[in-house]
Amino acid sequence: MMNTTANKDAITAQTLRALIIDDTRLSQHVIQQQLLEGGYEHIRCIESPKEIRHHIETFAPNIILLDWMMPGVNGLSITRMIRAQDKIKQTHTYVFMITGKDDQESMMQAFQEGVDDFIPKSAVSTQLIPRMLRAQKMLSQFYFQRQHINALTLQVAQQKRLMTLDPVSKLPTHRGFQMAFNKAVDSASARNHGLSCMLVQISNYQDLKNRLPTPPLHRVIQHFTERLLKLYRPSDFVARTGVDEFAILMQHGKDQITSLDRVERALDNFALKTKDGYHIIEINTANAHLQTETFADEWNETQLRQYLRRSAQDAIPLSNRLRLTWPHEDPIGRTQHMED
Template identity: 25%
Template sequence: MDWCTWKYGSVWKDPMNYQNVSIIVVDDARLSCEVIRRALASTNYQDVRIANSAETALKMLHERPADVVLADWMMPEITGLELTDHIRQLDEENDHYTYILLLTAKDDIDSLEEAFSHGVDDFINKSPESKELLARVYAAGRIAHLQNTLLQTASHLTTINHKLEQQNSFDIHTGLGNRCYLEKQLENILKHTLARGGGASCAVVKIADFGKIADEYGEAAQEEITIGISKRLRQNIRPLDTMGMLDSGEFGIVMHQPDPSNCHAVSFKRIFQAINLRTFKTKAGNIPISAAVCISSVESAKNKRSATEIMDVMQKEIPNAFEYGNIYEVTELED
């Protein structure tokens, strides 16, 4: 009996096709790898690769991507966190999403926060019970499938945008809408929430000294970074959130918020870290950048500003994000 049958019974039809879920197990302890492999095999996972080092796992990923990677945190030469950094770079280059599940005995808050900041998705005890392991892997496979479907859809939409050559509304290189497009989306959210309640959250992400990148590394590198930023932002916002380019090196995000009070710095920490913590790989080399994020919530019932006025305020306030804090909350829109 597989995990889903055990959990839900025969009346629930399992949508997961185990044959299509690609898994890599990474651990320098061969016994641990074998225990996990047998547990996965018992639930009919067929595409399971075993790597006894992070280097071997990376070679496997270069040859063929995986949906789920189960890796030991503490490994010689390359740790689980360092492996995560490499995988996230590969994901970015290949428009792919890999769900990373770390095997660890650590459970303190500092360690978990460090792991999440590197892009780890979940944790499980180093010696997990079979049912818990299979449940976590099952959820990981579903999430990876959903994320990769969304990435493929986004790529398809970008291709369509290029073909339509809607240069007045979309950037031809990134496929992102411009400020006019973002304002229309924000307007739609405000109309929707005025009738149904809730509000909108807005964010502006600005790259420091973006023009100097072209001066130092060339315009091609600047364009590669623009595309790289758009990819990272897409991977770190919700599927129904809208992202666009406000200006060179400046991006905007608008999202529906059932509860506007949920718009605070912690909510946008992952977006901030996605841009700042890893360098961008270009043909001119790996280039580090610094970005600041300006955020605010707009409660439709109290809002008296148009979408254009809201975006004007957000762009005007972004310098404060560099001066007072890398994630700056705008309070002017709450007046």
Template identity: 25%
Template sequence: MDINQLTLLVVDDMHFSRESLRISLGKCGITDIHTAENALQALKAVDKFSPDVILVDKMMPKVDGPKLISKIRAKDEEKDSHTYIILLTADESENALRDAMLSGADHYLYKDAGGEKIINCIEYIDTQFRAQQILKELEQQEKNQREASEQPVPPTSTATEAAAPEPMPQGETNHDGPSPQDLSCILVDDEDFSAEHLQRLMNKLKVSDVRVAKNALEALKQHKKEPADFMLVDYMMPKVDGIKLTEMIREFDRERGRFTPIVMITAAASLKKIEEAIKAGVDEYLYKPPSAHDLVQRIEAAFKKHNPESPLAQANWASFF
């Protein structure tokens, strides 16, 4: 991504805020900046300029930021595109994270953020988005390979009966799903600072049972003793890395007919490493240091990947903040 070539739209009802952002971003090399003071002007600017990035103030009269974002996402869906959207808020409570997630924003920043911080956020969003596109492509390739290798089943009554889906257990019909407080997580990271950061995010999510392991073998031992509902795994660890740990977890789970959602967290921004992680069985991928917003999105996606109909997958995680 070439920051200098971006087209950016700033949406804020306060003239001072719009101009401050325009000047701050201009000093960082972004020159193609448009502004709008309300949702109507913003939607017209989206149609006219097709901005790559939109900064949206949360609190605006008549149509607020989250409602505007939902309208922009509808336009994205029509064009099969994805505009990077950052929700700007003065709210420093946990509600800011929840509002950003529920609105469809890619990320959120406090309103006092300067140009450099905004650019760092844009680059982070872009890296995450490209990583997710690669994941989708790899999953589609695997799906196509599986479909190509499957043999058609003869249309006999026995085959039809065998292919009929079993009725969903009563517990699986609960669309609310369990809350994060009911779940257990094994967090694997050999760096104390990173582990503490992830622990704080898990506390924010209100996951009460968080077990920390400093290396892969310790994590595997904990999982074998008491399997976790999901795992956060660092990529780079001494002796046994996150890829090998994932393979060992998958082997252990297969023998017991279970599947543990795994989110890999790494400082290595390499597309090759993403491919290695997916092939090993990693469900989702995040770069260090992850925000609570991105971590929750990836945890949600990991649960949905295994069993979309389960209560765990159907739980709206943002609502628990």
């Protein structure tokens, strides 16, 4: 028996669920008695293969002990159905084929169809329990590996999330902004809309960093983020693209131009109150407008993209500051890190 302290998903005789499928009650009784004597507690017996789907859903057996030949169906077709269910649920059900057949050809056929073990009925009394112990060990290893893979998958997902989400402001990072920029360009192209890209820089960030320990500095960034978000629509995209930078994407009608005046009035030289006291915030702003009013109706998508790209690059150094790359090109990642 495996050491359950090493693997909380280890299968034991007390936790294992066994389903016996055989059309003869005598065979069911013989197999069930062997399992009971071996210490197995959770056992179900069914005669009709038509009931198997119901019992798989309600009983969730770890092991199925299956007769080969039954009226109207054979064990191999049931095994194929079990394997299909396993694939969907990303699990593994251990299948024993218990039959009167004991020739090599039958055994090979059973294994090719996905059967895990093959026991002649004449050997049930001597071989079933040792084989069950081996099945327990293999299932425990499978569940342990699945648990490990799930943990790694979750860890990778968390790492990816950290790469696109700033832990201080809870806003997307530069990588997330690049992805949003690509989508926004596609959307603006399709809808004949304008696109504004704004950059807000905390110009006295270095001074704040020199004066404040890390926790108070983080609180300043968090309060600044809250104030910044109140100035924009839910449909606008706001990201923290650097330790001292925030970028905003806004789509608008082709005849509209979004102004930075309200941002400057609301954020520049204001005293930000936190539990650590008041802190003066100074900002610089930049703005790039990609207007669709100059788009020619006969332009194709490639020409439109080229125009948008030139507009973004020519409209002040904003696109260079953000190091934007055009959709479908390799993105250029920033080397600057957020605060530790």
